[in-house]
Amino acid sequence: DFEPAPYQRVVLKLSGEVFGGGKLGVDPEVVSNIASQVADVVKTGVQVAVVVGGGNYFRGAELSEGGMDHARADYMGMLGTVMNCLALQDFLEKRGVDTRVQTAITMGQIAEPYIPRRAIRHLEKGRVVIFGAGSGMPYFTTDTVGAQRALEIGAQILLKATSVDGVYDADPKKVPTATKFERISFAECLQRGFRVADATAFSLCMEHNLPIIVFNLREDGNIARVIRGERIGTLVSA
Numbered sequence: 714d715f716e717p718a719p720y721q722r723v724v725l726k727l728s729g730e731v732f733g734g735g736k737l738g739v740d741p742e743v744v745s746n747i748a749s750q751v752a753d754v755v756k757t758g759v760q761v762a763v764v765v766g767g768g769n770y771f772r773g774a775e776l777s778e779g780g781m782d783h784a785r786a787d788y789m790g791m792l793g794t795v796m797n798c799l800a801l802q803d804f805l806e807k808r809g810v811d812t813r814v815q816t817a818i819t820m821g822q823i824a825e826p827y828i829p830r831r832a833i834r835h836l837e838k839g840r841v842v843i844f845g846a847g848s849g850m851p852y853f854t855t856d857t858v859g860a861q862r863a864l865e866i867g868a869q870i871l872l873k874a875t876s877v878d879g880v881y882d883a884d885p886k887k888v889p890t891a892t893k894f895e896r897i898s899f900a901e902c903l904q905r906g907f908r909v910a911d912a913t914a915f916s917l918c919m920e921h922n923l924p925i926i927v928f929n930l931r932e933d934g935n936i937a938r939v940i941r942g943e944r945i946g947t948l949v950s951a
């Protein structure tokens with residue numbers, strides 16, 4: 714089932730927290746580092762699309778707990794992702810990589826609208842496509858968008874950057890004997906209640922047989938490693 718590396722086309726999901734280096738806004742050093750890793754692998758011929766989160770600006774759920782209308786707060790969340798997209802675009806282009814930002818909410822001055830077939834054309838030409846504004850719909854997450862975009866543009870794998878090394882049989886922060894899975898099936902994750910991605914994203918991947926690699930972004934160089942096909946993190950597949 715699973716197509717081993719080298720991959721032809723991947724979707725890399727970066728959470729917003731990454732962009733801010735744990736703070737509000739964008740940390741240029743962090744984004745520059747991510748861009749340099751992506752640039753290195755794109756030059757080897759792998760087609761890379763990036764789905765960008767926005768948790769470093771706003772999370773709809775948090776704003777709505779504070780009293781905002783949930784849907785409107787989610788739109789703020791989606792707009793936040795676009796700022797991260799522009800930052801990543803800038804640092805990639807500084808490294809000589811052509812890019813296109815495509816957003817699910819149209820904003821013609823700064824990005825193309827999301828047009829899947831055009832995204833594929835860009836990828837074929839070696840451009841990095843950066844997907845912003847989530848799905849354009851409230852009540853979704855950018856994890857789900859990562860899965861959906863990967864399916865629609867025919868990526869072989871969803872690479873999900875997180876702050877842990879992969880999927881463990883217990884919380885490694887609490888249980889010192891926790892062990893990491895090199896590989897685990899969708900079914901076992903479900904059965905044992907491991908949260909690899911949000912439920913909607915997970916079920917899309919499982920239903921359509923799209924493998925996910927969960928890997929640790931905090932280790933320098935991991936983005937390039939995982940895109941190149943080095944076996945880091947945990948592979949979740951059928």
Ligand code: UDP
Nearest residue numbers: 729766767768772773787790847848853855
């Ligand atoms: N969001 C949304 N629809 C989407 C994607 C995102 O409404 O399709 C909103 C939602 O409020 C979310 C915020 O944008 O909290 C930021 O996205 P996410 O939480 O997925 O970012 P990450 O956790 O990856 O930083």
